[in-house]
Amino acid sequence: MKKISKYLLEKWYVYAFAIGCLVIKVSLDMLSPQITKRMIDDVIGKGQKEIFPMLLFGVFFIGVGRCVFGYLQEFTFDRVGSEIAMDIRRRLFDHIQSLSMRYFNNTNTGELMSRVKDDVDKIWGSLTYISMLLVEVIFHTSVILVCMYRLDRGLFLIPVIAMPMVALFAIMMEKKLGNVYEEISEENAALNTVAEENLAGVRTVKAFAREKFEIRKFLSHNKRYYELNMKQSKVLVRYQPLFQAITKLLPVIVIIFGGHRVIEGKITLGTLGAFVEYSMNIVWPMEMLGWLFNDFAAAVASNEKLKKIYRQYPEITEPKSPERLENVKGNITFEHVSLELDGHSILRDISFDLPAGKTLGIMGETGAGKTSVIHVLQRFYDVTGGKILLDGKDIRKLPLHQLRRSIALVMQDVFLFSDTVEENVRFGKRGEVLREEVVASLDCAEAKNFVERMESRYDTLIGERGVGLSGGQKQRISIARAIAKRAPILVLDDSTSALDMDTERQIQENLRNVTDVTKIIIGHRVSSVRDADEILILQDGKVAERGTHETLWEKKGIYYQTCQIQGEVI
């Protein structure tokens, strides 16, 4: 994680420029009473008419100057702040994408979304208007303090006592608010999570007519969010008036003590008048300070949330100097592979040898570990025993990128992006896949016909997760997406389940013609695996039966029974 201070240091010249503009603006502000004084004293009092136009121009010039420098200052702060925020967001996204499956399984989408969006927004605010106003407040106050010091050192004691009190209150408030904002940020994430889950599962919600239940669930979080916001307001209500009290009482106290000093003859009445005026000018910066610290506390709390994500490291990493394969042929070997997750044994002693260009079929009961075989092959989890070799090399020694990209996977749960059909097929190799290849892949997946029947054909927008397409259509596009990758290994994880038999048969036929690709086919239908060079039947994470269609048939075991139920013959 790149620290905020580092960003500020990097962009110091931009901030210096913005602060420079700010200083000029405030200084011009301080000039204007001088001009008024000269107009009254010199032009009217002494009749020096010749300097009048110049003074008038001076007034105008101050207005223009404040306008120009004020604009430059604000715009520069906004601009540099947005650039830094953009970079923070970019890095955060990058980091999140590098994390492992286990992290995503344990973290809610809605929560991560609120980190990337809302929490970065808070930090963004602190980089733009908060820091700008803070600088302005500090500068303004310092100038006034200097003026006060020069006027009378005795009275100067009053603000000298008051300022640390203000600072103390500010720090106390920031600390209290920090805790509340921590909770608010947490609840914001919870709100996001509940709403996200509801929206993503809207079909289930509606199917069970559970709208009221869902509303209640959300409302309890909404209520809690409200309560936390009220808690924040209460802290603010407790401290903010303290700033007000100090700033309002300052002139009064100055008057009392200053008056005493005047009566004692230590200072003149004029000095006291000026001092009072200065102490009134300190009012708005001090009041502002309360608000600024409030927003600042929110930003700090959000930054803490980001730090928490950065403390997560990807579990699956590649070695420092990965051994890149010249060109992946697709020989896969599992050597006594086992996998344990959270104390549960998922895979036990799985071995097979799949030479390049051959096909492996995997069948087995629900939860037997079929998909886990693919997970360990693509290193979503690392094996806890044995090893997996790709072209004779342990996959843990390969560059992760190379490993994953040499395996084109069609998943059980089809996930399509809300983008055009063409872009979906291209996904993963956006820059490389040509239109012809997209069409050819769709053709191979028996999807070309229905895509061409759609109004905008290949440019048809697909809704999120493929909404608007039937289950079988989604599966076919996802098969096309894998084929278009032209990877040496193709994995079909139960990916023809929603297809009618004719289409399935046709796709199988098409895939058979794609030689020189190593294939792993997971399925429940005998028809999808029967032509494989080897078929594994998994049971409780172990290989229960193995062989070809014929040898397994002969065995009269699980496979044979399945064939019987499905009406398959030898």
Next chain:
Amino acid sequence: MAVNATRTDEQVQTVSKRRTLARMFYYLLAYKKQVVAVLTIMLVSVVITLINPLIIQQAIDVYIAGEDWHGLKRLGIVAVLLNLTLVLLVKMRMYIMAKVSNEVLLTIREELYTHIQTLSFQFFDSRPTGKILARIIGDVNSLKEVLSNSVTTLIPDFITILSVVGIMFVKNWKLAAAALSSLPLMILGVAFVQSKSHIRWQIHRKKGSNMNAFVHEDLSGMYVVQSFGAEQETKQIFEELLQEHKDSFVDAVRYADAFGPIVDFCWGLGTMVLYFFGVNMILDGMLQVGTLIAFGTYISMFWRPVMNLSNFYNQLVTNIAGAERIFEILDTKPDLTDGETACEMPEITGAVSFRHVTFSYEKEKEVLKDVSFEIEPGQTVALIGPTGAGKSTIVNLICRFYDIQHGQVCIDGRDVKSVTIESLRSQMGIMTQDVFLFSGTIRENIRYGRLEASEEEIIRAAKAVHAHEFIMKMEKGYDTELKERGAGLSAGQRQLLAFARTMLSEPKILILDEATSSIDTHTELLVQKGIEALLKGRTSFVIAHRLSTIQNADRIFRVDNGGILELNSFEEIEK
């Protein structure tokens, strides 16, 4: 149905800004008492603030000049008490206002969310989830400051401005006119900037929404992204979206940041004109110096609230784009509603009939054309046909997830439109290909089918679909916490849980849309037996491609080309 993709901007209906504003402040009307209280407090505060200079004047002119130390002390005590009262009032005002604005936010979000729940699939299908989320969370939050500032800034500042202008005109109308001469210029300038920045803030919100949608999609599809090794690609898209988001911000602040400077400029200009006329009038002997000095004070008393107001206006313009997006959803009429005469659906016996049903998702693209059939209670109906032929559409219509264009869908002889949606759907059990599980325990997930179900009933349902075995194998059994979407379970296990959930709801009509596709053949057989036992004699619709699944169907329909054809026997499929 036009689908909005992640990377394309949404079309937000533009309504007049005034209406959006009026609507936003309408929420404050519910808090009349509080608003009045705040305004009263503000009035008292303004009075005290105005008294403060008088006290100082009194202290200097009378007591200090007269060297009356005791008098000064007494006055000092009064001043301290007065100002402490002021602080107390500020405290009250802040509290009331915070409560009001937070409550309004609570209400708006509640309304928005409740309203979204009434919308039909057409709404959800046509936009990415992340964009709806952006409205529920971000856009609502953006209104907070505007709401609280509206009462505390808008009204008091207007009062101050009006009274200062009044005093100036009473004292010397010529000088007042001179001092305010730059006001029209300011109004023009602010109006110009406003018109430019408003559109840009709208765009900025849309870009933020795109970004949110993309993050949502990327996170939801992380497995796909990582499996395809497409991190660089998605990163690139995200960076493009980020860039657009940032650029749209810079583009907007380029104008919005001019609000303050324009006021500053006009302030300077007005002061110059004031002094030009003022000094000349003094030199001509038409004006006293004291009046000009007083006007100098008035003019800053005038411009400071103007500056505040322009800041507030800027904030308003920035955030009104969020309000527009909220109200747009609130204005989306749910297209599937209970008719005015809708009654509760009595217990369904299970007769389903389609009478000349014609349906299309999009205009002119009919998915079903003049489809008619009658199903008697207790029959099992298999729907077969090529993918995309409309099998799922038929079952969606039985549940009234969409309304048909022509014809009638009846259950037990009642048009599905004539009964309340909730009473209809709660008697249906639909299992689709896409299983959705919620985060929470396994028990809670099954209980979703019937919220008041007992522990025994939950276990019975799980046993019926053979989910009980694998649940018990887990360390915490039914108390196992499921992660989002049921991550950690296999696809088949998720399907079994969803099955148990549907069984628990004891549907009068059961719809299985490829519901067993991820379950192995052996388990599938057991599940079927379980369902049969549990739902004996119920009408059911089965969509499946595996013959084994539909072997026991009473009737078989082949759906193709928008039409439907009944097959006489199982053997006929083989052709």
